Amino acid sequence: MSHKNPPIAEWRMLIDGELVPSSSGAVFENINPATDEVIGVTADGTREDFLRAIESSRRAFDTTSWSTDRAFRAKCIRQLQTALQRHAEEIRPLLSAEVGTPIWLTRDTLFDVPVARLSHYADLAENYQFDDELEDVDFRGVVSKRRIRYEPMGVVAGIIPWNGPWGSGLSKVGPALASGSVIILKPSPDAPWMGTIVGKLIAEETDIPAGVVNVVTAKDNYAGEVLTSDPRVDMVAFTGSAPNGSRVAEVGAKTLKRMLLELGGKSAWVVLESADVTEQAALAAKTICANAGQGCVARSRLLLPRARYEEGIAAAKAAMDAITVGDPQNPNNFMGPLNSKHHRERVLGYIERAKGDGNRLVRGGKIPEGLEVGCFIEPTLFADVKPDDTIAQEEIFGPVLAVIPYDSEEEALEIANNSIYGLSAQVAAATNEEAYEFAKKIRTGTVSINNGTWMAMDVPFGGFKQSGIGRQYGRQGFEEYLEIKVLGMPSGEKSGTLAWGEVEASDKVGKAA
Incomplete structure (x- = not known):
């Protein structure tokens, strides 16, 4: 089945490493808000498609070396950046056509800037200190060494708005991949091609493994709620209105997911x-x-x-x-x-x-x-x-x-x-x-x-009150995609302080006397 989309405007979804139509075969139209004309179509994903994407992402995170191979992650992020820069002049008019964005803004904050920032995430994948030491501690006669490990969150659902899809989308893809997490992108039906273009370029021009990035599109804004409710998804990164963010948090609360919500403002x-x-x-x-x-x-x-x-x-x-x-x-x-x-x-x-x-x-x-x-x-x-x-x-x-x-x-x-x-x-x-x-x-x-x-890139962007939860960008924004694990192990030294076993023996002797 083929559709008359512009060449770079992929209509299929990326699921488990393959560009695929909806399991129902359905598509929905992409309308140019400047002309009211249909500029192409996009696959209308089903619940089954979302579930396939979740299963694929879970498998990629749990059974491959993606979460531990930092050099490979950095290489893949740079490949994606290079691919986007290579196709920038094809993407620019499509962004303007599906969103209504003035073409001058695509050379600024709405395309060029978020693509340039991918190099920052590649650097983080290579250079961030994922392992750190704390001072030794003496507890009941045992001196222990302690370490902090910053580990990838796992499966991330990235839910993207229509007004700035490339900025919002890449601000989720970049840190998720750099951290060692995997991500399922759900673009807005009013600007779906950001996600499908990323899926196309990942499949055709990068070494990103199957399941590390999945892209599922759907005409129904609420079709993606399976991402916020499924326990196999560890985190939701959402950009949108405060009412919709509240809904995402409500659904996700049932499985106590990590929430990163960048919401509205006045x-x-x-x-x-x-x-x-x-x-x-x-x-x-x-x-x-x-x-x-x-x-x-x-x-x-x-x-x-x-x-x-x-x-x-x-x-x-x-x-x-x-x-x-x-x-x-x-x-x-x-x-x-x-x-x-x-x-x-x-x-x-x-x-x-x-x-x-x-x-x-x-x-x-x-x-x-x-x-x-x-x-x-x-x-x-x-x-x-x-x-x-x-x-x-x-x-x-x-x-x-x-x-x-x-x-x-x-x-x-x-x-x-x-x-x-x-x-x-x-x-x-x-x-x-x-x-x-x-x-x-x-x-x-x-x-x-x-x-x-x-x-x-060094600014932790986010808001107070109902403008959101968490931060994007900066060190703090990257760390939203990390879990913290603390480990303690004996150093082999004793401090001379009475230890647990010695306390118990002393008590027994006292009672016998």
Whole structure:
């Protein structure tokens, strides 16, 4: 059976080292959100397919040398990186076509950067200290040597969202493989080709053994729940919304799996009165439109001092007016479509709710003229938003910026922390020191100060509160994929302290007397 997909866009799944169709033979369509056109199909996996993948992964981890051969793991990760770089110019337009990602972002955080990071994981496979010594300890007359071993977690289920599939997917594949674990990838049905392309390249251009990576695709988002419930899966690494993360944790709790959950955000961009309000408001407005606002760290709340409030709103509006919206494969367009019709209706619903709440619509809020085909929406700016309003509290995941005034820095801090989320934030002030003192008080996992960046491979990325559990990247992120084993053994020395046997003998003598 064949399908007319673009050459690199594999429609089959990778199970036990082979590219295979669904056991039912079914496929589902992949829709371009910029054109509403079918760009190809993907295998619609069944429960039986997921179970086959779990069995294959379990066998690969339990019965092969993958978990212990560090040099081989590093070699395989580098092979995958090389294959992805070799096919980058084929993959780039497919990423734009299935997600709606602007082509310029594929040369940045949405493809090139996550592929480049694979070399970091290859280095970890070779150089991480998986074995460490503790100081000797004297316990009841026996001096013991102690060692800590960091061992691979086992079978990992990597569940990937649609908005940044390559970043999210490779941030799970890389550390899982480097640790000696094996992984089952379950891509989103709204962006399935990240997983299937990885499966194709693994099968055809790497030495990664059968079962070390399995890829199962399915039209039903909940088909993958077998991964979170099956006791043979040791860990779930999930990126997605907080409600879906809660569901993953609930199902996985029955078998007490390790959970790594990178969830949503409602991040604040706080402009202190000493900052350049015009510059910061314009930058905030432009940033929310990157990838059409479909990013977990999007700073969707702009906090402005009331004394310079209208000045900031005018700057934000002017910046949004200049945003070019259209075909995401045209490098002259800054913003493409939302990912699906369903998601666009969801975002439009939030806009209508904001109007009903009395928020002032400054610009946008509808489908752009001339872009009725596809899933486009205008960059949208709301002013006079109250801290507890819906668009200030719920993750919209669209190009919608809510501007909130404040009268004092104390009030600004209270507003910034008034959220169930705590993923990221941005603070601007006249000096780094002033912004830093404010940033220390924000309850989020990351904070950018005066347009500085925190994102790099050494950063443990994650959030407070309902923005997730655990960390990605950095040493801490890699160690999420490791179990800790402590071993103690006698050194052959005695300290002279009364030992267990001597205590028992002494007690007996005392009782006999």
